[in-house]
Amino acid sequence: MAHFVSHLEAAIDGTVLPFGTVANLHNGRPIWVRYDLDRVRGAVTPADIAARPPTLWRYRELLPLPAEAEPVTLGEGMTPLLHCPRLGKQLGLSNLYVKDESQLPTGSFKSRGMTAAVSMAKWLGVKRVALPTAGNAGGAAAAYAARAGIECFVFMPHDTPVVNQFEPHLYGAKAFRVNGLINDCGKIVKDGTDRMGWFDLSTLKEPYRLEGKKTMGLELAEQMGWTLPDTIFYPTGGGTGLIGMWKAFAELRELGWLSSANPERQRGGNAHPLAGAQGSPGMPRLISCQAEGCAPIARAFERGERFAELFPNAHTVASGLRVPVAVGDFMILDAIRASGGTAEVGAEARIGEWMRRASSAEGISVCPETAVCFDVLERMVAAGRVKPDERVVVFNTGAAPKYLEALPADLPRIDKDGIDWSLIAG
Numbered sequence: 001m002a003h004f005v006s007h008l009e010a011a012i013d014g015t016v017l018p019f020g021t022v023a024n025l026h027n028g029r030p031i032w033v034r035y036d037l038d039r040v041r042g043a044v045t046p047a048d049i050a051a052r053p054p055t056l057w058r059y060r061e062l063l064p065l066p067a068e069a070e071p072v073t074l075g076e077g078m079t080p081l082l083h084c085p086r087l088g089k090q091l092g093l094s095n096l097y098v099k100d101e102s103q104l105p106t107g108s109f110k111s112r113g114m115t116a117a118v119s120m121a122k123w124l125g126v127k128r129v130a131l132p133t134a135g136n137a138g139g140a141a142a143a144y145a146a147r148a149g150i151e152c153f154v155f156m157p158h159d160t161p162v163v164n165q166f167e168p169h170l171y172g173a174k175a176f177r178v179n180g181l182i183n184d185c186g187k188i189v190k191d192g193t194d195r196m197g198w199f200d201l202s203t204l205k206e207p208y209r210l211e212g213k214k215t216m217g218l219e220l221a222e223q224m225g226w227t228l229p230d231t232i233f234y235p236t237g238g239g240t241g242l243i244g245m246w247k248a249f250a251e252l253r254e255l256g257w258l259s260s261a262n263p264e265r266q267r268g269g270n271a272h273p274l275a276g277a278q279g280s281p282g283m284p285r286l287i288s289c290q291a292e293g294c295a296p297i298a299r300a301f302e303r304g305e306r307f308a309e310l311f312p313n314a315h316t317v318a319s320g321l322r323v324p325v326a327v328g329d330f331m332i333l334d335a336i337r338a339s340g341g342t343a344e345v346g347a348e349a350r351i352g353e354w355m356r357r358a359s360s361a362e363g364i365s366v367c368p369e370t371a372v373c374f375d376v377l378e379r380m381v382a383a384g385r386v387k388p389d390e391r392v393v394v395f396n397t398g399a400a401p402k403y404l405e406a407l408p409a410d411l412p413r414i415d416k417d418g419i420d421w422s423l424i425a426g
């Protein structure tokens with residue numbers, strides 16, 4: 001088996017676990033994949049990677065799938081890192097970038113996790129998977145399961161965005177609406193494991209979706225010439241994106257692949273004046289953004305806690321952020337704190353406004369989850385917590401047209417027999 005995984009490791013207590021058999025949680029908490037990075041360093045260089053096709057599988061040595069196994073792929077390419085001068089000017093930033101994940105297959109960053117997890121499930125002989133979803137994960141899982149010839153069961157809250165509801169159905173999954181939240185759907189998946197014989201593909205309840213999400217961080221570093229930005233804004237639900245990126249940065253640093261283009265942060269300690277006591281030289285601050293209607297991580301961060309409490313009456317139109325309790329809460333909070341970052345809350349009432357404002361400024365299809373990030377970013381700039389020349393990257397995790405519920409109800413109507421030009425001139 002040609003791979004570079006050294007072992008699996010329980011995130012809560014460091015217990016070493018074997019690689020190569022199906023794995024879910026350890027003591028109810030997630031599992032890391034660990035690599036022999038010395039062997040990786042000897043086997044591949046950034047120049048080798050640059051010569052490979054532009055898909056996330058170019059980072060093969062830092063992914064768990066053995067070399068002889070074919071990935072289950074839909075050609076998930078590198079997503080563009082777009083400089084946004086117009087939106088930056090509105091926000092008072094000269095170096096604002098959006099990494100546009102809406103351009104991936106199934107229209108969200110969930111493809112990254114699913115290509116890795118379904119590839120691994122197939123390699124491990126899994127024939128049937130199940131998962132709860134608050135939105136995009138269901139469609140992505142169903143698409144990759146279809147591609148792999150694996151059966152897929154999807155459980156989602158009854159008020160999941162309507163497009164998300166039909167995606168898994170379209171891709172041939174058995175999809176169900178549940179009169180509860182994502183944690184209630186997760187319980188159905190857990191309870192059905194023995195009876196239905198499915199593998200639980202829930203966020204962070206298997207180790208490999210995280211590895212796929214990690215490629216956001218690898219790709220970002222490569223696109224920035226193996227440097228990292230000063231600050232990353234990321235919408236946080238279950239937390240795989242944020243945790244995965246931090247893991248990617250740590251692995252790159254250990255490989256010695258990061259160069260020092262942001263010297264201020266490379267110098268001793270954390271040079272950013274706002275980074276607080278912690279933080280890591282050369283690494284970006286992670287700003288975890290949640291919606292005010294569901295902000296368990298922001299609340300725990302503010303209270304200085306490592307584990308988050310269940311957020312009561314969770315509601316937000318940014319459905320991917322409606323995760324009232326996250327099994328990897330301590331991993332999210334550890335990453336934010338290690339980066340010298342923060343967890344912040346965006347206003348629910350401004351989500352629609354920010355979707356339109358950001359999308360119309362740059363032509364990028366901005367999802368509600370990312371709209372929350374822009375609200376947080378605007379307030380942090382105004383408060384002097386983000387400097388005008390910082391290299392800021394905002395992740396646009398999904399495509400706006402999936403969220404009919406967050407878009408305006410109607411457009412102005414034109415009577416073809418008596419056109420009101422003043423309405424058009426507006």
Ligand SMILES: Cc1ncc(COP(=O)(O)O)c(C=O)c1O
Pocket residue numbers: 108134135136137203235236237238239240241242319320321367369370397398399
């Ligand atoms: C568009 C979008 N953004 C962000 C998230 C949150 O993702 P994570 O699990 O990485 O916190 C989700 C999760 O469903 C999502 O669909």
